[in-house]
Ligand SMILES: Nc1ncnc2c1ncn2[C@@H]1O[C@H](COP(=O)(O)OP(=O)(O)OP(=O)(O)O)[C@@H](O)[C@H]1O
């Protein structure tokens with residue numbers, strides 16, 4: 178009986194074989210894309226990294242505190258100052274900035290691709306029908322698989338980390354942009370159209386401003402998801418906090434792993450509150466008139 | 467010059483098989499059949515009407531009768547499945563995107579049920595939206611928007627956001643936005659339905675006042691019959707996407723085209739809608755001032771009345787010949803009634819509400835005279851007839867039915883002196 182239950186009833190399909198064939202084909206034929214892509218992404222990360230690591234720690238620290246103050250308030254600014262001082266005290270400030278650079282680049286790219294896709298999906302039901310399942314697929318596929326693919330295409334280093342984060346974190350940007358635009362009051366959109374506004378004006382003057390809270394919620398989620406990939410990216414040799422945690426795990430150095438984890442949490446709180454704060458602020462009465 | 471709007475056979479099918487539905491419609495099927503058999507929504511079914519320049523035309527019907535769809539086909543926010551819309555001599559269906567935008571920018575504007583203001587723009591930016599789309603310079607745009615806001619009584623609120631305003635004030639902004647572009651056609655989809663009754667009255671008053679000044683061509687949607695009666699020059703009643711009747715409020719109440727309309731108008735205060743010209747009839751007889759007192763007395767004897775109107779040759783009322791005066795005159799040797807007349811009669815213009823007639827009805831020996839502004843007699847309203855009209859027991863058979871535009875020339879301000 179148990180043998181019967183365990184028996185395979187469908188014919189053998191070599192999905193694994195097809196997948197690796199597809200990857201081989203891509204490697205053979207699209208090398209001209211992967212090369213330059215690698216160069217561009219690594220240049221971008223390098224640039225942001227220099228920005229964050231180059232100046233004296235105190236400058237960055239004050240900048241973060243100021244951002245926290247303007248986006249959220251003085252209490253959070255104090256927390257930010259204390260938290261990043263702690264990170265510095267643990268000796269992980271530079272690693273944190275390296276990870277931040279990776280998150281920033283991955284999130285920027287994800288948003289830059291995701292928002293237009295979301296707009297497209299909001300405007301065309303056909304596009305939406307294609308994009309939605311694709312996003313579901315992207316988000317449910319385990320992140321390690323992306324990393325594996327990204328390493329194959331882009332080799333070890335920071336680039337596969339960025340690419341895997343980008344793919345993994347993009348869906349909320351698409352989804353919440355589409356949702357935000359579709360939920361704008363139909364009558365308000367009609368009002369703009371009834372006065373003869375062009376589709377472009379309707380989009381930029383009415384739909385996007387009114388969808389902004391939703392879009393910003395998407396951006397916030399993108400950043401959080403990208404951050405959650407930092408550790409996994411460490412496995413691909415992206416360095417930063419991921420590297421520290423991976424080292425802690427591999428050598429069973431619990432303390433080191435904990436420090437790295439704590440730094441990730443601090444970075445997460447900072448990014449979450451700041452992006453949520455900016456989102457709420459922009460969503461208020463003021464707009465692009 | 468305000469333009470007039472004409473809808474010809476407008477039809478709209480919502481659903482995935484509009485062709486089938488149109489065929490069924492062509493062979494006489496109604497919306498209910500098409501929904502049951504084909505699963506398509508025939509929201510608007512062959513609707514035609516004409517709105518005169520400067521007229522306030524009301525489209526009325528229950529929820530789901532297709533009102534919003536009709537008004538949205540006028541500016542093609544909803545694309546008609548069949549039929550045509552004409553603005554002046556321009557066929558709206560023939561316009562390309564650019565032409566359509568131009569039309570919406572310059573000639574038609576719209577006011578919405580839930581105001582549809584832009585919540586992220588200030589009041590003045592909202593009011594200026596149409597002008598901004600037209601490409602008017604910021605300074606001029608602001609000036610004209612402020613002007614429009616002043617017209618609707620919102621001076622001083624420019625820098626507020628819509629969410630800071632009450633519902634009535636928000637709709638004033640909506641109205642200002644519609645007026646600012648100076649489009650001569652205003653589409654209003656249940657603009658006051660979402661407001662409290664008191665505010666609604668106030669807004670109705672505002673619109674009536676503005677309209678008497680601005681004379682825009684207005685298509686106004688409502689499901690509130692009293693509102694329709696109050697504002698509309700003419701009313702178009704829709705049922706399940708079809709026109710059941712078009713006419714002035716008084717015509718619709720006095721002679722509803724179907725039981726449906728009759729039921730619809732059943733609880734209207736008729737005395738505040740019906741007017742003297744609906745209730746009046748031709749006088750049985752009138753006399754010239756040269757008639758002899760004896761002749762008039764003889765006629766009166768057979769009429770159970772004690773007076774009769776005496777008219778000049780051009781039809782003007784000279785006065786009333788009353789039996790007691792005639793008898794006395796006869797005794798004094800008078801040959802003509804011209805010298806024996808009294809002014810013992812009440813005299814009203816044709817658009818007088820029946821409510822105002824009631825007070826006059828009992829006072830005189832002759833029925834109330836309805837006269838035009840030159841004093842010509844148009845008809846008389848006997849007391850019994852007045853009561854019958856108010857009770858709704860009598861279908862209009864009076865002389866007013868003849869010689870009037872069957873479409874119903876507007877009652878009220880833009881009415882030419884009725885012949
Ligand atoms: N976009 C649409 N898609 C499908 N069906 C629609 C659409 N718009 C309207 N309908 C249907 O068409 C019919 C007429 O709707 P419409 O909104 O014109 O009615 P209405 O008279 O304005 O009603 P209300 O008083 O509720 O506003 C309804 O049965 C409605 O469900």
Ligand SMILES: [Mg+2]
Pocket residue numbers: 533534535655656
């Ligand atoms: Mg409606």
